[in-house]
Amino acid sequence: METKDGAGRPAAPNLRDEQKRHTRRALLDHGRQLFVARSYPNVTIDDITRAVGCSRATFYLHFKNKMDLLASISAETTEYRAKEVYRDLDAVLLTGEHVEFVAWVDRALDWFARNREILPTWDQALAAEPEFQAIGRHSIQELTDAMPQYLNRWPRARHGEARFRVELLVTQLERYFTRAEVQGTIDYAGDGPERSVAEVLADIWFPALQPPTDE
CATH class of the missing domain: 1.10.10.60 (Homeodomain-like)
Structure with a gap:
């Protein structure tokens, strides 16, 4: 107070x-x-x-x-909270513009780069203390809670699926960044300057996050 x-x-x-x-x-x-x-x-x-x-x-x-x-x-202490990244995504998806989504993926990957040192600590905590799972789960829920416009465009009966799709996106971005930039076990040079990592990821995820149009 x-x-x-x-x-x-x-x-x-x-x-x-x-x-x-x-x-x-x-x-x-x-x-x-x-x-x-x-x-x-x-x-x-x-x-x-x-x-x-x-x-x-x-x-x-x-x-x-x-x-x-x-x-x-x-x-x-993290630079630009993860929740803000997904609040940004909520606005981007509302535009319906693929190019805006590509730019968002770039910003999301930049967030991982800015906070890369602390990221492995979460996996370490989950492995060492099963109770940390509840904290990790809450942190994921916060991200979808930051996307009310996205959720409202889905039928209420499928809100669980809508949340799950965002959680899968979070997971893939995190694992891609970890393997590519931390572990060095995955590499993508691209077929040319026009096909960036963000564009390839956007090809996968932009359509996957679109709400159904037949309900």
Whole structure:
């Protein structure tokens, strides 16, 4: 709840609030650095608190556990949240323009490039802690929740299918980027400058995301 002064204006943050924000940001930043450097299973809460110079009690004032910290890192420190990428897609699909979708695929792949260091941590967390599956599931649901116009163009009885198609798109883009840019196990040089990766992916996904026209 926002604190207000006597005139009804937002009160200036006090020193304690500033310290709490500073500590939270330090936990996020150091947690991210350690996860990237050592991998998620090899980092403990004690490692993070030592890096920050705070106690475990302070850590638990901000986060429930290590899984909560990772989810917060993704929500608060990634460049341009994934949800915004799919809100952008919602507007792009409404245009019905294939060329706009190609440009969106380029932007989506750029998002992966900007956040590539932290991406493997999610797979590591899922493998190490089955409970993280619920957090991963929620993150996917957030993406389709950001696409109300797309969902509303589908018959209500097929909203589950519409969501599933977006989830498959998310999965393919992530796996393509991981294999091509992180692992180096897939490569596409193209048949010429006119056929980019984004264009090939758009050929597959633009028609797959179109709502049915016979219902």
